[in-house]
């Protein structure tokens with residue numbers, strides 16, 4: 280698989296097998312991911328990986344929070360109001376999912392709430408004192424991680440829902456107060472029997488994306 284094939288083939292996986300991720304494979308992905316670029320090589324990413332019993336406790340904690348309808352508290356807040364064009368694309372995502380692979384809104388929510396059944400979640404944190412620029416670096420790290428995962432036969436999804444209850448993550452993963460939890464990336468083996476994983480999201484046309492002057 281060349282680079283373009285890997286970029287094109289990658290898509291978010293929302294249902295994983297319970298099969299654990301071999302530690303060597305996750306280590307190889309983590310080792311490759313630190314080659315991501317960052318402003319002045321600041322490498323703001325601080326990684327907290329959860330698997331096995333630790334992830335079981337986090338998942339159980341989340342289940343309880345959802346059952347209690349506890350207010351969510353992601354540390355990277357949503358925009359107060361999405362610009363109209365972004366809003367339109369958000370509104371298109373779930374109907375597309377339903378049409379292309381029959382996944383209902385309820386199934387989507389259930390998979391999100393159960394952390395997609397993933398055997399491992401990697402939390403990417405950064406120092407609270409850093410600026411928005413470092414979020415750019417975190418994004419680069421995240422995509423690098425997901426592409427490196429492909430090479431190991433692993434799939435992944437970055438998800439804000441994985442970060443909704445930071446108190447549980449801070450307790451279980453001993454995340455220091457000076458760090459902000461920016462994103463969680465669930466990783467593992469795709470459940471090929473679950474149709475939601477066949478969903479391939481659309482992209483706006485290139486001529487709406489690129490203004491090329493020469």
Ligand SMILES: Cc1cc2nc3c(=O)[nH]c(=O)nc-3n(C[C@H](O)[C@H](O)[C@H](O)COP(=O)(O)O)c2cc1C
Nearest residue numbers: 289290291293372391437438439440441462479480
């Ligand atoms: C910062 C970020 C947060 C995301 N959060 C969620 C989430 O909470 N739940 C979810 O199902 N997908 C989430 N996604 C996945 C996006 O929906 C997905 O990347 C987008 O629809 C494009 O599809 P693709 O990744 O399959 O190409 C997130 C992606 C990013 C980059």
